[in-house]
Amino acid sequence: MSAGTPTDTQGTTGNGATAADPVFLAQREFHPFEAAGETFLYLVPSAAVFYLDEPSVAVLQALDTGATSEDDLVTALAPRFGEPAVRRSLAELVRVQAIGLTSAPKQTFPRVLPQADFPLTTMVLNVTNKCNLACTYCYEYGEDKIVDTTCDPAPNYMSEETARKSVDFMFEQSGDLPVAHLAFFGGETLLNFKVLEKTVAYARERAVELGKDVDFSLTTNGTLLRDKVIDWLAENRIGVTVSIDGPKEMQDKFRVFKNGMGSYDYALPKIKRLLERHRTRPIGARVTLTRQTLDVPRIFHHLRDEVGFWEVGFAPVTTADGRGYAIQDAGFDRMLGQFEELAQEFLEFAVDDRHHGFSNVKDTIEEIHKGVSKAFPCGAGLGLMGVATDGDVALCHRFAGSDDHSIGSVHTGLDRKRQFEFLGHHHVANKTDCNTCWARPLCAGGCYHEAHVRYGDTGVANLHYCDWIRSWTNTCLEVYGEIAVKNPGYLEQFES
């Protein structure tokens, strides 16, 4: 009954191996994909990617119609590939759990929670909840806001003291990690420039005392950049992400000042100045896609080629159903087509070992190469936390200031009980809709904030974009497979 080499019989002797009973084999969970004329398997939930040779493809195809006995498979395929090759291929597919015995006990995947002292890698500081723009779709101020900052007792600007406390909290929670990452977020971060300066200096001081390293990043709308600020960003090697939606007519559609005036003409010269003077870190653009501004290749090429960003990342606007700027079903299809177009461009660049800058595909390929299989969609409440202006610690920056999503305070410490209640409740194993989806190792149900805005519950899977995620993940797998065949050396940059 054994299908392997003589050395493989270890553990099967004695205890009555039943040579007479047929062994039935069936497919387990995987997603096959084609790239560069070859067939690959993406295994679920391990997230391993294997290349398949011809006999293995034939075995899997033979099992497409349902469970088949091992002997029948061998009889059917031996004329084409020879019995030893078929048996060997069967054994290998079983080993990696692409197929399995029907008699084997049903596999359950335990809901393993991270250890209690899981270290904090990134802390996002909401240094202000004020903004000089009034972008219509803003999740902080717009129709779908979680916290009403006009009535909330929390201060509009984070104080120097709270920021220092946050830095202490970050280092304390970072455990044994050698590097802590501090990200500044808002509101518009540069409205609180004084506190930014003081906080960076303080964090550097503390890092030296603790023998650690600290890394900074900041998100801005670009309208308040001036030489003094830019030089400070460059000197401190602060990674900058600029929120910008594309060429003038797209940027000015939603990214407007409070009087309704578009911000493109005002921000662009400042952004160009930033790209010119800040050379110590690559600078990225972050685009919010809406129904009215859905032209991904055009936005990408404008921002990379005409403005000069190193990379550009896209995300569809977070919104409740039915908002005027929400991307609807047909829009998701269009967006997918445009993403695929850019992904092909990315592929051509990667094969030639050139930098492209479409960060959505690069980030996903990195996760595919590492074989990331997520229990949680992101690090929120785990390796990443957001701090509100008053020092309340939230799951992430998108929930900063929300009492319902608070897991402690930098003043009084982390509420471990609440944190683990949240993690226990949000594990992918609890999302029954995800349990049969092959894309769950990468998606795990999607953004908590998105789910909260859409369904009023952070624990729900984002069912409105499942098809989109599966199609996009498939595209990224194809790009990945293609790179693995044509220029495997490119993937080494993702190995740690």
Place this chain on the structure above:
Amino acid sequence: MDHLKAINQKARRIQEHVSDLDVIGLESREGPNIPLGCSLVFAPGWEVDSTGGTAGLCQPVERDLFDCHLACFWPAHVPDQLNHAPDWTGKCAAAQKDWRKIDLIFP
């Protein structure tokens, strides 16, 4: 492996881990799909209580009997369910609740 080739890092780790394992052989072995050996199963009250009797067991002695019959190789005397007494546990759906309903069998 000859027919599959590991492409990503996770696949390489799996390959290293399972390269010489005959999974078909292991999985098609006869036997119960539970951990073998009573020490791996939490069943307090095994056989005798602290006084050497059965009155103070955490679970009734019949629970042990039932446990041996269903899941364990322990050589307890249980009725011959194949030939002589096929229904001796018929009224006992859950041993801990229904143990009183286990039939007594006289040869």
